[in-house]
Amino acid sequence: xxxxxxxxxxxxxxxxxxxxxxxxxxxxxxxxxxxxxxxxxxxxxxxxxxxxxxxxxxxxxxxxxxxxxxxxxxxxxxxxxxxxxxxxxxxxxxxxxxxxxxxxxx
Amino acid sequence: xxxxxxxxxxxxxxxxxxxxxxxxxxxxxxxxxxxxxxxxxxxxxxxxxxxxxxxxxxxxxxxxxxxxxxxxxxxxxxxxxxxxxxxxxxxxxxxxxxxxxxxxxxxxxxxxxxxxxxxxxxxxxxxxxxxxxxxxxxxxxxxxxxxxxxxxxxxxxxxxxxxxxxxxxxxxxxxxxxxxxxxxxxxxxxxxxxxxxxxxxxxxxxxxxxxxxxxxxxxxxxxxxxxxxxxxxxxxxxxxxxxxxxxxxxxxxxxxxxxxxxxx
Numbered sequence: 001x002x003x004x005x006x007x008x009x010x011x012x013x014x015x016x017x018x019x020x021x022x023x024x025x026x027x028x029x030x031x032x033x034x035x036x037x038x039x040x041x042x043x044x045x046x047x048x049x050x051x052x053x054x055x056x057x058x059x060x061x062x063x064x065x066x067x068x069x070x071x072x073x074x075x076x077x078x079x080x081x082x083x084x085x086x087x088x089x090x091x092x093x094x095x096x097x098x099x100x101x102x103x104x105x106x
Numbered sequence: 107x108x109x110x111x112x113x114x115x116x117x118x119x120x121x122x123x124x125x126x127x128x129x130x131x132x133x134x135x136x137x138x139x140x141x142x143x144x145x146x147x148x149x150x151x152x153x154x155x156x157x158x159x160x161x162x163x164x165x166x167x168x169x170x171x172x173x174x175x176x177x178x179x180x181x182x183x184x185x186x187x188x189x190x191x192x193x194x195x196x197x198x199x200x201x202x203x204x205x206x207x208x209x210x211x212x213x214x215x216x217x218x219x220x221x222x223x224x225x226x227x228x229x230x231x232x233x234x235x236x237x238x239x240x241x242x243x244x245x246x247x248x249x250x251x252x253x254x255x256x257x258x259x260x261x262x263x264x265x266x267x268x269x270x271x272x273x274x275x276x277x278x279x280x281x282x283x284x285x286x287x288x289x290x291x292x293x294x295x296x297x298x299x300x301x302x303x304x305x306x307x308x309x310x311x312x313x314x315x316x317x318x319x320x321x322x323x324x325x326x327x328x329x330x331x332x333x334x335x336x337x338x339x340x341x342x343x344x345x346x347x348x349x350x351x352x353x354x355x356x357x358x359x360x361x362x363x364x365x366x367x368x369x370x
Contacts, residue, residue, distance in 0.1 A: 003165045003168055003169065005158075005159045005160075005164060005165065005168075006159065007157075007159035007160075021157075021159050021160055023159060023160060023162060023164075023165065025162070025165040028319075068316070068319050069162075069319035069320065070162040070165065070319070072154075072160055072162070074160075
C-alpha cells in the first residue's frame with residue numbers, strides 16, 4: 001500500500017530508553033475536500049497505528065482527519081530484550097501495512 | 107504589506123552603470139549574506155529535513171530509486187541499464203542544471219532532461235509535468251548531489267538565457283505589480299503574512315512543502331509566487347520557467363544542494 005521509513009536503533013543496552021520513529025506515505029484524505037468534478041473526495045485516512053515488541057503491544061494511536069498527509073510518529077520505549085519490533089497501519093479502506101525491525105539488546 | 111526601499115532597484119542599477127560597473131555576476135544580495143530558505147525555517151522543520159527517516163521527501167526519493175531500476179518503454183531499458191548506479195553517474199548532475207542542450211539550442215532543466223531520456227532513449231511516453239513519477243526521478247537524481255555546490259550557468263552558451271531569466275526576475279508583474287526582486291532581494295527576512303520572505307535560492311528542489319503536503323518542483327513554487335501577486339503563471343515546462351530556474355541557480359552559485367529539502 002505505501003512506502004515506509006522506520007528508525008529503530010539496531011542495538012541497545014538492556015533497559016536503555018530508545019526513540020522509535022515511523023513515517024508512512026499516505027494521502028490522509030479528509031473527506032471534506034471536493035475534487036475537480038465538484039463531488040466530495042471520499043475520506044481515506046489511516047485510522048490506527050500499533051507497535052508490538054516481541055508480540056506485546058507497546059504503543060498505539062488513533063488518527064483523525066486533521067492529521068496531515070504522510071503521518072510521522074515517534075515515541076520512546078525501554079529496550080528489554082533482543083527481538084522484533086512490528087509496526088502496523090490500517091486505513092479507511094482496511095488496507096494494512098506491516099513492517100518489522102530487528103533490535104539486539106546486550 | 108511590503109515596504110519598498112526609497113531607492114528603487116532601477117536607481118541602483120543606473121548608479122552602477124554611471125560608475126561603469128557591471129552587475130553581471132550574480133547577486134544583488136552580497137555573497138556573505140546569502141542564506142538558504144532552510145535558515146529561515148523553525149527548528150522543528152529544520153529537524154525534519156535533517157533526519158532522513160523523518161523527512162517525508164525521502165519517501166519520494168525511494169520511489170525514484172525504484173523507477174530508476176524499472177524497465178520502461180519500447181526500448182525495454184531502465185535508467186540503470188544505461189547509467190548504472192545513480193550514486194556514481196548522477197553525482198553532481200543536478201548541481202549544474204538547467205544545462206545547455208545543443209539539439210534544442212537552449213537550456214533544459216533536470217525534469218526536461220529526464221523526460222528526454224524517457225522519450226528518446228527508452229521510447230516511452232514522457233511523464234506529465236509535476237506527475238509523481240517525474241518528481242520521484244528528479245528527486246532521486248538530485249539527491250545524488252546533496253551537499254555539492256551549485257555550478258549551473260558555467261557554459262558560455264547559457265549567458266543570454268541567464269540574462270532573460272534575470273529580466274523576468276526583475277520585471278514587475280501581476281495586479282499587485284511586484285517583481286520577484288521586490289520581495290526576494292529587497293525585503294528578504296521580513297514577514298509577508300505569517301511567512302518569512304526567503305531569498306529564493308532553489309537549493310532544495312524537488313522538495314517537500316508542508317503546505318502542499320507533498321513534494322513539488324521549483325516551477326510549482328514559482329507558480330505559487332506568481333499567483334501570489336495575481337499574475338498569470340507561465341505554463342509548466344515553458345521556456346520562461348526554465349530561464350528563471352537557470353537564473354535562480356546561477357544566482358545561488360556555490361550554495362549546497364539540499365534535495366529533498368523541507369519548506370513550510
